[in-house]
Amino acid sequence: GEDVEQSLFLSVREGDSSVINCTYTDSSSTYLYWYKQEPGAGLQLLTYIFSNMDMKQDQRLTVLLNKKDKHLSLRIADTQTGDSAIYFCAESDGSSNTGKLIFGQGTTLQVKP
């Protein structure tokens, strides 16, 4: 079945760039998403990329998609302490028309001042 994998933890210093990586298995996914979850809160949509794109930039966020390797990354420039959270990569289930999402297990980003 479909699977999404992420590294579990990343620690960076404030002001550095953060890169969170994700691999997925469903080559028929039309959209791939990044969500952010702060402690005790729901999921906040950060950005998404259409599967026929290689890159998408949105202010401090850059998403890179390597469709051949089924690899997705999220780069956060000038990382701030407020960026500390869990980041989830998700793919839309391309085998159905339901739009259900398949999530990775999340990467905890720790930003040290």
Added chain:
Amino acid sequence: GAGVSQTPSNKVTEKGKYVELRCDPISGHTALYWYRQSLGQGPEFLIYFQGTGAADDSGLPNDRFFAVRPEGSVSTLKIQRTERGDSAVYLCASSLSSGGGVADTQYFGPGTRLTVL
């Protein structure tokens, strides 16, 4: 405008009891999803509604779980004979549609934290 809301925010119950969790989607969103998030994991799909009908319930773990959306708006997730393993955060999301385009972007509620003692 209002986002997705879920009530209650926390629910503590005893093993064997029945619980209902409510989701109010964003107005005008026809697609509604329920996910379950266990501690340290990503959300896992439970069920999807398009309008009033459950179009995909393949994620429901067993027949103790049931969900309804009688008027195509508010949805209720019902769990019978709760077990300790049902303890998790139950998340609801809605989207304008579910056809595979940008309009399918799902917006999540804050979740209901269910604890079964």
